[in-house]
Amino acid sequence: MINKSEYILKSIIKTYLEEQNPIGSMLLQDNLNVPASTIRVYFKRLDLEGYICKLHASGGRIPTQKAMQQYWQNYFSKQKEITLKNTYTLLNINKDYELFAMLIDNFDYELKEVLNINEQFILLNFNAMQAILDYSEDRFNFFSQFLNLNLASIKIILNKLALNYELKQINKMQNDGIYYLCGEKKFANIVKLNSFNSILNSNLLDYFNNDLVFSELFLPENMGVSLDCFYLNKKCKLILAGSIYTNYEEVLNSLKEAM
Structure with a gap:
């Protein structure tokens, strides 16, 4: 069962993803129906634990990279295969959320x-x-x-x-198994390597031994995720990469609504 500290942290993260502004105790008080004085106690605890931080002395809090990594690890661990009928939605996601997207064969093949x-x-x-x-x-x-x-x-x-x-x-x-690619400039700005020519191809899939990749490949506050995807009657991988503060819940919902 989720405890109150985890509940408030999750609320901070979800509100921040929607608002993209520091979150104050009064805003959470209205959203959660919890006294602002109680929320401030948990703010202090979460701050000490490294899950939230203040940008300014009198401002609200934002979730840290540590908090966001845990949040997305939990969120994407529950995701099932998605279906894509076309690539127009990926282009829209690239424009609306400034995301890199690659749709690629999953290469789950054996040497016959x-x-x-x-x-x-x-x-x-x-x-x-x-x-x-x-x-x-x-x-x-x-x-x-x-x-x-x-x-x-x-x-x-x-x-x-x-x-x-x-x-x-x-x-x-x-x-030959890359079906779609967009957002190359975004990828160039967030990847660790000085030159990304060697991985902006099918080699990129080799970095995703786990579904989520953070500092192994990307600069701080950025991430990549590999999703199981069904496209053109084939099992594929959809790789998305961008800011760790992007609302990937909205992104996935928009993909599912376009089915």
């Missing part, structure tokens, strides 16, 4: 065949997608041992062995 094409090429058959490599006997034997292994595991092995050519060819195959 390793074919020797006239000792000139090697064809790696991952279900509905194929990667083509220059032939060598060692390379053919190397990949033959990975039959029925999933694509993600194979890429981990290639990364560990620094087999850059093989990775490049597989990434080239995966780039």
Whole structure:
């Protein structure tokens, strides 16, 4: 059962996401029907615990990055697969919420065949997608041992062995699985790396071992989320990235309403 401190913190966060202004005790008093004096006691406690902070001496409070990370981790852990009929809604989200969006195949594939094409090429058959490599006997034997292994595991092995050519060819195959992309400028402003060319493609999916990514990839007060999505009769991933203070509840509701 949620305690009063958690209840007030959640109310601060939800109100801040709607108002985008510091939250005072009087506003919460009206919203929660709790005396302002009681709310101020919890303000002090939450401030000491690092969940809220004051921007100005006499101003209201805003949730900290710590609070927002916990809030979104809890929120997105309960989300189910969403369905997209078209990409117009993603363009609207990019404009309305200043979000980066990428709709991409989830690449949940296994290596089904390793074919020797006239000792000139090697064809790696991952279900509905194929990667083509220059032939060598060692390379053919190397990949033959990975039959029925999933694509993600194979890429981990290639990364560990620094087999850059093989990775490049597989990434080239995966780039064909990007169905939509918008908000590249936004992404450039919030990503940690000086150059984002190496990840503004199918490689971006490799950073989302967990559904949510914070400081591992993004600058402070920013985040990315990977959502299970169904598009064009395919299981996909929808990656959204932007400010940690964006109202992602509204974003997801707008996607669901467009179904």
